[in-house]
Amino acid sequence: MPHLEISDLITATDPRTGARLPVRRAEVVHRLREAGDRHAARIVARLPADRHDVLDPHAVDRLMIGVHTELQRLSEELRLGKRLVHILGPVFEAVRATATGRLRLVDVGSGLGYAVRWLAAHHSLGPDVELVGVDLDAALVGEAARLARAEGLDCRFVHGNAFDLPEAATVYVSTGVLHHFRGPDLAGFFRAQAASPALAFCHFDIAATRLAPIGAWVFHRSRMRHPLGRHDGVASARRAHTDETLLQAAAAPGMRPLLYEPRGLANPFCTTLRPVIGIRPELEAPLRRAMGRSARRLVGPEHLAGAAR
Numbered sequence: 001m002p003h004l005e006i007s008d009l010i011t012a013t014d015p016r017t018g019a020r021l022p023v024r025r026a027e028v029v030h031r032l033r034e035a036g037d038r039h040a041a042r043i044v045a046r047l048p049a050d051r052h053d054v055l056d057p058h059a060v061d062r063l064m065i066g067v068h069t070e071l072q073r074l075s076e077e078l079r080l081g082k083r084l085v086h087i088l089g090p091v092f093e094a095v096r097a098t099a100t101g102r103l104r105l106v107d108v109g110s111g112l113g114y115a116v117r118w119l120a121a122h123h124s125l126g127p128d129v130e131l132v133g134v135d136l137d138a139a140l141v142g143e144a145a146r147l148a149r150a151e152g153l154d155c156r157f158v159h160g161n162a163f164d165l166p167e168a169a170t171v172y173v174s175t176g177v178l179h180h181f182r183g184p185d186l187a188g189f190f191r192a193q194a195a196s197p198a199l200a201f202c203h204f205d206i207a208a209t210r211l212a213p214i215g216a217w218v219f220h221r222s223r224m225r226h227p228l229g230r231h232d233g234v235a236s237a238r239r240a241h242t243d244e245t246l247l248q249a250a251a252a253p254g255m256r257p258l259l260y261e262p263r264g265l266a267n268p269f270c271t272t273l274r275p276v277i278g279i280r281p282e283l284e285a286p287l288r289r290a291m292g293r294s295a296r297r298l299v300g301p302e303h304l305a306g307a308a309r
């Protein structure tokens with residue numbers, strides 16, 4: 001049975017225009033029941049809808065903002081900002097070897113913009129790096145922009161689709177987004193970025209360890225209040241892609257795929273979110289130099305082939 005996340009089903013966007021589409025509650029409930037997830041179906045059946053059974057878009061927006069606000073706690077607990085800088089600092093150091101002028105980081109699926117806002121608040125990557133977040137959910141984009149304004153941060157947020165990105169980047173990043181993309185979409189996501197002028201991508205997602213669903217259950221049960229957030233938190237850990245899937249998908253033409261802390265090289269009690277990286281081949285050596293000893297934890301597809309022998 002496929003693991004579905006409620007948040008993927010209760011909002012729908014026209015991929016061509018970006019316009020919001022109506023979502024019928026009964027259809028979502030049906031899909032979740034078909035997938036064998038009666039608990040998720042009950043959560044959706046309780047959401048408000050109009051007399052045509054279309055989910056109330058304002059209630060859905062409030063719910064999504066609420067759940068993402070709680071999700072920020074997870075980023076804080078995982079010290080996501082520091083993890084980002086640990087990799088992105090050296091990535092930008094390597095990139096500066098060839099790029100000149102202003103550089104741009106684009107966070108794809110930025111949600112409430114925790115990553116971008118953290119980087120802006122800590123001036124982590126240098127004044128030459130413009131910080132932009134892109135998300136398919138207009139309500140989250142609006143709230144991310146409002147928070148950034150209130151916090152006086154130098155970053156911006158744009159409504160857009162990961163598969164038709166409105167912003168060119170020097171480096172694309174994401175946090176907690178890859179597991180939403182399944183089948184050919186996953187490779188398509190990396191391929192589009194490799195085909196763009198970007199010099200690198202760096203996408204953080206849940207490591208598919210056996211402990212991940214248990215850890216996610218404990219965290220979401222104890223720290224999150226809304227049943228949707230608790231449900232989707234565990235579903236995302238169950239949907240995490242394996243090391244093999246990530247390295248295969250990230251092997252887009254013109255990019256060297258690398259995984260940081262693959263299974264076997266990492267302590268499963270500490271590994272939660274870690275990145276799959278794509279970097280222009282000529283920048284791999286400068287990246288490894290900039291990372292110092294940590295570069296030992298950076299492996300390409302040949303490592304997995306070696307591990308399988």
Ligand SMILES: C[S@@+](CC[C@H](N)C(=O)[O-])C[C@H]1O[C@@H](n2cnc3c(N)ncnc32)[C@H](O)[C@@H]1O
Pocket residue numbers: 071072075108109110111112113114134135136137140160161162163174175176177180
């Ligand atoms: C689990 S949330 C992660 C949010 C944020 N990166 C964080 O770490 O808090 C996944 C995000 O991906 C966004 N998303 C899903 N599909 C997308 C797409 N095709 N294009 C852009 N954003 C997308 C969702 O709207 C949601 O905000």
